[in-house]
Amino acid sequence: MARITLSNLAHSYYPNPKSEADFALKEMDHVWDDGGAYALLGASGCGKTTLLNIISGLVHPSQGRVLFGDRDVTGAPTAERNIAQVFQFPVVYDTMTVRENLAFPLRNRGMDAAYIQSRVAQIAAMIGMEATLDRKARGLTADAKQKISLGRGMVRQDVNAILFDEPLTVIDPHMKWELRTQLKLLHREFGHTMIYVTHDQTEALTFADKVVVLHDGRVVQMGTPQELFETPEHTFVGYFIGSPGMNLLDATIHGNMAQTAAGPVALAAHYAPQNGRTQIGIRPEYAEMTAGIGLPARVLRIEDVGRHRIIRAEVAGSQISVIAGEGQPVGADLTHVRFDPARVNVYANDWRIKGAV
Amino acid sequence: MDKTQNNRAWFLVLPVLVLVAFSAVVPLMTVVNYAFNDTFGQNRFFWNGLGWFQDMLASERVHGALGRQVLFSAIILTIEVPLGIFVALNMPKNGFWSSFCLVLMALPLLIPFNVVGTIWQIFGRVDIGLLGHSLAALGIDYNYTNDALDAWLTIIVMDVWHWTSLVALLCYAGLQSIPQAYYQAARIDQASRWSIFRYIELPKMAGVLLIAVLLRFMDSFMIYTEPFVLTGGGPGNSTTFLSIDLVKMAVGQFDLGPAAAFSLMYFLVILLVSWVFYTVMTTLDRQEGK
Numbered sequence: 001m002a003r004i005t006l007s008n009l010a011h012s013y014y015p016n017p018k019s020e021a022d023f024a025l026k027e028m029d030h031v032w033d034d035g036g037a038y039a040l041l042g043a044s045g046c047g048k049t050t051l052l053n054i055i056s057g058l059v060h061p062s063q064g065r066v067l068f069g070d071r072d073v074t075g076a077p078t079a080e081r082n083i084a085q086v087f088q089f090p091v092v093y094d095t096m097t098v099r100e101n102l103a104f105p106l107r108n109r110g111m112d113a114a115y116i117q118s119r120v121a122q123i124a125a126m127i128g129m130e131a132t133l134d135r136k137a138r139g140l141t142a143d144a145k146q147k148i149s150l151g152r153g154m155v156r157q158d159v160n161a162i163l164f165d166e167p168l169t170v171i172d173p174h175m176k177w178e179l180r181t182q183l184k185l186l187h188r189e190f191g192h193t194m195i196y197v198t199h200d201q202t203e204a205l206t207f208a209d210k211v212v213v214l215h216d217g218r219v220v221q222m223g224t225p226q227e228l229f230e231t232p233e234h235t236f237v238g239y240f241i242g243s244p245g246m247n248l249l250d251a252t253i254h255g256n257m258a259q260t261a262a263g264p265v266a267l268a269a270h271y272a273p274q275n276g277r278t279q280i281g282i283r284p285e286y287a288e289m290t291a292g293i294g295l296p297a298r299v300l301r302i303e304d305v306g307r308h309r310i311i312r313a314e315v316a317g318s319q320i321s322v323i324a325g326e327g328q329p330v331g332a333d334l335t336h337v338r339f340d341p342a343r344v345n346v347y348a349n350d351w352r353i354k355g356a357v
Numbered sequence: 358m359d360k361t362q363n364n365r366a367w368f369l370v371l372p373v374l375v376l377v378a379f380s381a382v383v384p385l386m387t388v389v390n391y392a393f394n395d396t397f398g399q400n401r402f403f404w405n406g407l408g409w410f411q412d413m414l415a416s417e418r419v420h421g422a423l424g425r426q427v428l429f430s431a432i433i434l435t436i437e438v439p440l441g442i443f444v445a446l447n448m449p450k451n452g453f454w455s456s457f458c459l460v461l462m463a464l465p466l467l468i469p470f471n472v473v474g475t476i477w478q479i480f481g482r483v484d485i486g487l488l489g490h491s492l493a494a495l496g497i498d499y500n501y502t503n504d505a506l507d508a509w510l511t512i513i514v515m516d517v518w519h520w521t522s523l524v525a526l527l528c529y530a531g532l533q534s535i536p537q538a539y540y541q542a543a544r545i546d547q548a549s550r551w552s553i554f555r556y557i558e559l560p561k562m563a564g565v566l567l568i569a570v571l572l573r574f575m576d577s578f579m580i581y582t583e584p585f586v587l588t589g590g591g592p593g594n595s596t597t598f599l600s601i602d603l604v605k606m607a608v609g610q611f612d613l614g615p616a617a618a619f620s621l622m623y624f625l626v627i628l629l630v631s632w633v634f635y636t637v638m639t640t641l642d643r644q645e646g647k
Contacts, residue, residue, distance in 0.1 A: 056541075056545070058541060077544070078541070078544045078545055079544050079545065079547045083545065084545060085541065085542065085545055087538040087541070087542065088538070089536065089538060091536075091538050091539050091541075091542040093556045093557065093560075094560050094561075095556060095560045096556060104546055104548070104552075104556075105545075105546040105547065108546055108547040108548055108549065108552065109547060149542070152542075152546065153545075
């Protein structure tokens with residue numbers, strides 16, 4: 001197991017990239033801790049698979065270095081990196097039994113039979129497949145096959161990291177939850193470094209200790225689920241994470257006041273004057289419809305999603321969402337929206353700026 | 358749902374029945390008729406029971422042809438199937454050269470059988486053929502018209518040249534359907550080249566290989582035109598395969614009764630062997646699925 005360092009890393013699929021737009025992955029510097037559970041989250045085409053392939057050695061980066069521990073593996077082939085990968089579609093050796101599948105990586109490395117046998121038994125217990133060890137892998141369900149490919153990765157004790165490339169895509173919804181829970185358990189128990197690529201925020205937030213949000217080839221934020229929720233560093237993180245996403249309103253910032261088209265909004269800190277486009281961002285969870293305090297708002301519709309209701313409203317031409325608790329009455333008297341000042345974030349040109357308290 | 362029952366609809370099947378009857382059933386029944394009867398012409402038949410069949414089963418001439426035929430098919434399958442797989446594995450996977458190879462491989466398949474026979478007939482001639490003359494110039498005693506071994510070698514090389522492409526193209530299609538992730542996983546598992554072939558490529562090719570083996574068996578077991586044009590069954594009877602012998606018997610000697618019995622058994626043998634191939638290969642497949 002090892003710490004993963006991405007130093008000065010960037011990748012372009014063009015041989016001679018001219019501008020930054022030619023880069024599928026823009027320059028980044030990150031250190032991922034040994035034993036951490038990381039999720040790479042982003043929309044399709046944001047570069048997350050490129051990043052994963054660079055780590056696994058399938059793609060050679062245009063610039064920068066990849067280090068596992070202190071070893072530079074930038075030029076090393078996949079086989080030498082001691083990584084494991086679980087793919088989007090289950091990859092198992094159809095004609096082998098589950099046992100042979102699990103033993104395959106060890107046999108290829110010439111381990112002795114007794115060790116292989118005990119190790120396979122151990123892994124089978126971990127992934128809960130002892131009962132099906134002697135069945136052919138071909139007839140198994142998709143989730144069982146994904147478990148086998150995970151097991152095949154973990155069977156090697158020297159594995160540096162386990163990479164997951166949207167592994168739950170073909171799994172039935174009710175099994176997704178179970179597999180995710182099991183993954184989390186395995187991570188807690190054995191402490192492998194795990195990197196999990198997904199476009200599903202629920203998967204990312206429940207699986208990872210640290211979520212890396214990619215947007216347009218750039219890491220826009222790396223943080224705990226809590227940080228991503230409370231203080232999105234970029235407007236993309238704001239509206240990509242959360243359901244519904246963060247409300248954004250254009251505003252000019254004057255000290256601890258934000259002037260929107262609908263009126264002033266109080267801020268919890270002082271901000272220096274900003275150039276370019278400035279916005280305030282507020283999570284629907286921290287907004288509240290009132291009978292007269294705050295900005296004038298017109299309720300458009302109310303969606304009942306069970307545990308709470310989402311009020312879609314309009315504030316000076318912009319749409320916003322407000323979450324109303326289960327017990328809270330929603331009536332015609334709700335004509336204004338109030339934001340919790342401590343929860344309002346300020347963005348200049350899409351990036352969050354810090355104020356002075 | 359209420360369905361209108363009208364059995365007159367069966368009349369709509371009649372045209373097909375008539376067509377099939379005239380194209381398959383009636384000719385086949387004619388053959389059956391000849392196989393169980395004897396005739397001296399004038400459309401007068403005498404019942405002969407299983408006589409012709411017994412004659413044919415005891416005939417050394419048929420035994421000889423059958424032996425040669427089995428040997429030929431066995432050799433063809435042992436060469437063409439592995440060679441086809443080998444070629445498919447080494448073909449470029451994409452880009453210009455992949456299309457180029459595909460066209461190149463398909464070319465022999467497009468040449469009519471008798472033309473293939475003629476090409477090799479001329480190609481192998483010692484006096485004017487490129488192959489035959491070159492071999493003679495190298496001091497090799499080669500003459501497919503009077504040496505049985507040379508005739509066999511020429512026919513086998515000709516068939517390999519003509520039909521390996523079919524096996525290769527089918528295998529290539531099978532290989533192309535394997536997702537890249539399998540190869541990546543194999544690399545991560547440090548699988549050897551042989552393991553990749555044995556555990557990834559071969560299982561994924563099993564379906565098309567079954568088709569390839571069946572097609573090559575049936576075609577080689579029924580081969581007629583190419584060896585007939587090349588050697589005419591000679592020298593002597595050394596390359597007289599079942600179908601060549603059958604034609605000699607039916608058209609050459611006009612022994613319609615024995616020939617009819619012969620062709621019925623020939624048909625049943627092909628049907629039987631194909632069925633055995635199919636059953637064995639699909640059962641193996643299913644057992645592995647358990």
